[in-house]
Amino acid sequence: MKTLDQTWNLDVIFPEGSHSAAFEAFLDRLNSDIGQLTTALQTVSAPFTADDEVAFRKLIQTYEHVSKKLGEATAFVECLTAQNVNDGKALVLSNRIQSFLSRFETCETLFETALQNIDKSDWSLLIARSGTDGERFALQEKRELSMKKLPPEQEKVISGLSVDGYHAWGDLYYTIVGKMKIPFDHPEKGKAVLSVSQANNLLDDGDRAVRRAAFDALEKAWSENADLFSSTLNHVAGFRLSMYEARGWSDFLDEPLDYNRLSGQTLNTMWQTITEYKPALVRFLNRKAKLLGLKKLSWFDVDAPLTKKSKKISYEAAADFVVQHFRTFNPKMADFARHALENRWIEAEDRTGKRPGGFCTSFPLTQESRIFLTFSGTVGNTSTIAHELGHAYHQAVMNDLPYLTQKYAMNVAETASTFSEMIVTDAAESAAETKEERIAFLANKLERSVALLMNIHARFLFETRFYEERKKGIVGVDRLNQLMLAAQKEAYLDALDVYHPTFWASKLHFYITDWPFYNFPYTFGFLFSTGIYVRALQEGPAFAEKYDALLRDTGSMTTEQLAKKHLGVDLTAPDFWHSALDYIMKDVDEFLALTK
Numbered sequence: 001m002k003t004l005d006q007t008w009n010l011d012v013i014f015p016e017g018s019h020s021a022a023f024e025a026f027l028d029r030l031n032s033d034i035g036q037l038t039t040a041l042q043t044v045s046a047p048f049t050a051d052d053e054v055a056f057r058k059l060i061q062t063y064e065h066v067s068k069k070l071g072e073a074t075a076f077v078e079c080l081t082a083q084n085v086n087d088g089k090a091l092v093l094s095n096r097i098q099s100f101l102s103r104f105e106t107c108e109t110l111f112e113t114a115l116q117n118i119d120k121s122d123w124s125l126l127i128a129r130s131g132t133d134g135e136r137f138a139l140q141e142k143r144e145l146s147m148k149k150l151p152p153e154q155e156k157v158i159s160g161l162s163v164d165g166y167h168a169w170g171d172l173y174y175t176i177v178g179k180m181k182i183p184f185d186h187p188e189k190g191k192a193v194l195s196v197s198q199a200n201n202l203l204d205d206g207d208r209a210v211r212r213a214a215f216d217a218l219e220k221a222w223s224e225n226a227d228l229f230s231s232t233l234n235h236v237a238g239f240r241l242s243m244y245e246a247r248g249w250s251d252f253l254d255e256p257l258d259y260n261r262l263s264g265q266t267l268n269t270m271w272q273t274i275t276e277y278k279p280a281l282v283r284f285l286n287r288k289a290k291l292l293g294l295k296k297l298s299w300f301d302v303d304a305p306l307t308k309k310s311k312k313i314s315y316e317a318a319a320d321f322v323v324q325h326f327r328t329f330n331p332k333m334a335d336f337a338r339h340a341l342e343n344r345w346i347e348a349e350d351r352t353g354k355r356p357g358g359f360c361t362s363f364p365l366t367q368e369s370r371i372f373l374t375f376s377g378t379v380g381n382t383s384t385i386a387h388e389l390g391h392a393y394h395q396a397v398m399n400d401l402p403y404l405t406q407k408y409a410m411n412v413a414e415t416a417s418t419f420s421e422m423i424v425t426d427a428a429e430s431a432a433e434t435k436e437e438r439i440a441f442l443a444n445k446l447e448r449s450v451a452l453l454m455n456i457h458a459r460f461l462f463e464t465r466f467y468e469e470r471k472k473g474i475v476g477v478d479r480l481n482q483l484m485l486a487a488q489k490e491a492y493l494d495a496l497d498v499y500h501p502t503f504w505a506s507k508l509h510f511y512i513t514d515w516p517f518y519n520f521p522y523t524f525g526f527l528f529s530t531g532i533y534v535r536a537l538q539e540g541p542a543f544a545e546k547y548d549a550l551l552r553d554t555g556s557m558t559t560e561q562l563a564k565k566h567l568g569v570d571l572t573a574p575d576f577w578h579s580a581l582d583y584i585m586k587d588v589d590e591f592l593a594l595t596k
């Protein structure tokens, strides 16, 4: 590929960045659009009947149009704040968007109520007559959710109280973690005071003495603040349980399962099948211990590097590699990636002042995506490009669908990205020139499998047991430590020497109030995507079309229906999970053979 510009082009969306007059005007119009939508929703006096197809269609079109504009504005501001963390004007814009979003939340509740109020006998007829069949699943879902909740006035009280009584606890968690200072005695560099993320970065240091010292220092810091974290966690859970009780929801897994359009039976089958395969992962962990000269690994050794860092590549070479390997699976994916790379959809430049991490965001009106990352020439960066292009491709195949139908759940959100990443990591592994390089690739993949199949399982086991006990009252620090230790020993089949009992304090996912049980969707997404990848390997180029069709449907059916329709598999039965896990565990055999 010719020389590529490593900065993205935002000007085609709105010119002149955070000082854009065009964007300012766009926000002004959006402001009045939200106002008009609110009024329209507030003045829906009587429930829609089967004869109100024109008014119903118009309301849905307006709702979708305002959502799209809000999506466009949110994505633009997200890009501005990421590309330059010191852009004060961008932060002002970001605050303005926040206020739009919270006003739009009111619209959502009113919209759901309007759907709920439609009589059962009118519902199907109204959908058919108004030509909103494409949105049927999304509309039905909103209607059912609204029915499961309390009357709108009471739900309004709950969301009002949740600002200070629920979400505030989640915010407090970040405040406490942000203030934590970790006194650290580096075995070579001497004493220092670190932030939590600086100390965390040392947990996969090549020197075991550094890892251990960082782990001990962190464990001490988490313990010292454990009473604050335990209060926070107990109050988050307490609020959630009281809210569920008021709504008459008996199972605390109902909400997270609903969010993910997944059945409890599928989730159980997934965890059960994973558990059957864990002995293979233990063989990997034991071999890794041996390679590091240890009897057993400790918590802080699981991600330790086995070799020194590998060689660097140019951005153009990375781009070529991604496009070339996408092509073997799906020519449309390759053409899409090339288009995105050449038209500056990617902000990859390695410079200061950028936010860390990577993301992909989409502009629903412009129908383009933008990808953010910092490329420093590693193989990991190449995988990130592939991962984020996967997200962008997922969006691209859905662009012509009704906007309400483009919203997919978290557990399938990572399907296309993980799939793309697998193509590239597997290709990189095959291209490895030395045995050491190959071992390093396999170890990285297996460490990811350990994280998704063991570490996340421990989080799930802990969280379900904690919520069960929390129903009876406050769960103290010692008990939280016990629950976590037991969950980790169980999830890792007791393969480790030292565990991390204060993990319930250190893992922010337990404190996220917007998404309860922010754990199993990761594992689901990983295995679902692996299963699809296995199918793609078996079926060759013929699979490309099926893959696109599957992605298009991610926003308009349950996960079980999606798997049945496009893969012909039953997710509540173990077979599909076997196919994914068999594929993952092949890495173990290869790793064991290469490191004999």
Ligand SMILES: [Zn+2]
Binding pocket: 387, 391, 414, 417
């Ligand atoms: Zn992703």
